[in-house]
Amino acid sequence: MSECGIQIKFWGVRGSIPAPISSEAIGNKIIRAIGVAFEEGLSPRSTEAQIRAWVDGTLLSYQRGTIGGNTTCVEVLCDDQLIILDMGTGLRCLGVGLMSQTIQNKGLQGVILQSHVHWDHIQGYPFWPQLHMPRTIFKNEFQFFGGKEWDKSLEEVLRGQMDAPVFPVNHREVEATGLQMYFDSVYDGKVITLPGKRGDIRILCRKLNHPQETYGYRIEYAGESMAFCTDHEPYPALDRKLLELANGVDIFITECQYSKDEYSGHGGKIQKIGWGHSYPEYIAEVVDETHPKLVVTTHHDPASDDERVVQIASQIINKAGSVVIPGYEGLVLKCSEA
Ligand SMILES: [Zn+2]
Ligand SMILES: [Zn+2]
Structure with missing residues (x-):
C-alpha cells in the first residue's frame, strides 16, 4: 500500500439510531437540483453525459446523494495499518467496501477502538x-479495545447481540470458524502504541462526558494527527480531556448532535442536558481553544x-480559523490535505 499517512473514511455518521433518507427528502433534492440546473443552462435537450457532468461537477456529494443514515463507523488508515472507530451499522458497509481487498489478500487485519x-x-x-x-481460507484478525468499567465487557456485549433468539447465528460459531478476536481494555489516559510502516502509531485514550464510560481517541502518526470524539457534552464547562484530544490536530471529528435550543430546551423543546451530546456554540469554544485545522461533525x-445537518455544522463559528464541514457517508479525508 502507498504511503497515505493518516487517511479517514466515514461509513456511518448518524447518532442514536439508523435514519434512512425519506422518499419526500429525495424528491425535494431532485426538485431543487433541477431548478438550479435549468438556471445554469441545462435543458430538457441536454444529453445524459452533459447532465452527469453537471451533477458531478456542481453538486456536493450530500446534495446529489445524502449525508447518510448509518450509525457511527469510521475507517482510519495509518499507511497500511487499519483502525476501525466504532461498530455502528456503517460497519456492514465498511466490510462490503473492503471485501475485494479481503478476498485478494486472503484476509483483513486491524484494530477496533470502541468509544462505548x-x-x-x-x-x-x-x-x-x-x-x-471461514478461517480455513481467510485470516481475518482483529484486536478490540473497550472500556474497563462497563457492566459487561466489550466481548460480552458483542456476544449478547447474537444470543438466540435475537440473531440466527450464535457467536460461538463465529469464534470457532470465523474472525480471530483478541480483546484488550482502555482506561482514561492510556496510550496504545501500534507499529506503523514509518514509526509508531500513538493513540491517546481519554474519558469523555457521557452517561456511560465513553472514550475519545487521539491518533498520531508520521507527523500527522486526528481526534475522534463522539458522544460528549459540556458538564457544563469546557472538558479539559476533550481539549487534550483535539489540541492542534489536523482533523477533529466531533459530535454536534443538537442546536443550542434543542440542547437546553428553549422554545418548548424537550431539554437534552445530560443526554451526552453537544451543540455548535460549545464545539466552537473547544475549537477556539484547540485550533484544529479541520473540524468534521458527526x-x-x-x-x-440533510439540510439541518449542514446548518448545524455551519453554526460552529470559531475564531481559530478552522474549517468546519459536516461528515457524510463516503467522505474521504487525508490529514496531509486538511
Ligand atoms: Zn451515540
Ligand atoms: Zn452514547
Whole structure:
C-alpha cells in the first residue's frame, strides 16, 4: 500500500439510531437540483453525459446523494495499518467496501477502538461480513479495545447481540470458524502504541462526558494527527480531556448532535442536558481553544434532515480559523490535505 499517512473514511455518521433518507427528502433534492440546473443552462435537450457532468461537477456529494443514515463507523488508515472507530451499522458497509481487498489478500487485519457500547455504536457487528468468513481460507484478525468499567465487557456485549433468539447465528460459531478476536481494555489516559510502516502509531485514550464510560481517541502518526470524539457534552464547562484530544490536530471529528435550543430546551423543546451530546456554540469554544485545522461533525441527530445537518455544522463559528464541514457517508479525508 502507498504511503497515505493518516487517511479517514466515514461509513456511518448518524447518532442514536439508523435514519434512512425519506422518499419526500429525495424528491425535494431532485426538485431543487433541477431548478438550479435549468438556471445554469441545462435543458430538457441536454444529453445524459452533459447532465452527469453537471451533477458531478456542481453538486456536493450530500446534495446529489445524502449525508447518510448509518450509525457511527469510521475507517482510519495509518499507511497500511487499519483502525476501525466504532461498530455502528456503517460497519456492514465498511466490510462490503473492503471485501475485494479481503478476498485478494486472503484476509483483513486491524484494530477496533470502541468509544462505548450504546446500540448505535455496536449494531453493525453481527452483520460485518468479515465476521462470517471461514478461517480455513481467510485470516481475518482483529484486536478490540473497550472500556474497563462497563457492566459487561466489550466481548460480552458483542456476544449478547447474537444470543438466540435475537440473531440466527450464535457467536460461538463465529469464534470457532470465523474472525480471530483478541480483546484488550482502555482506561482514561492510556496510550496504545501500534507499529506503523514509518514509526509508531500513538493513540491517546481519554474519558469523555457521557452517561456511560465513553472514550475519545487521539491518533498520531508520521507527523500527522486526528481526534475522534463522539458522544460528549459540556458538564457544563469546557472538558479539559476533550481539549487534550483535539489540541492542534489536523482533523477533529466531533459530535454536534443538537442546536443550542434543542440542547437546553428553549422554545418548548424537550431539554437534552445530560443526554451526552453537544451543540455548535460549545464545539466552537473547544475549537477556539484547540485550533484544529479541520473540524468534521458527526453523530447527526436522526431527526435532522440533510439540510439541518449542514446548518448545524455551519453554526460552529470559531475564531481559530478552522474549517468546519459536516461528515457524510463516503467522505474521504487525508490529514496531509486538511
Ligand atoms: Zn451515540
Ligand atoms: Zn452514547
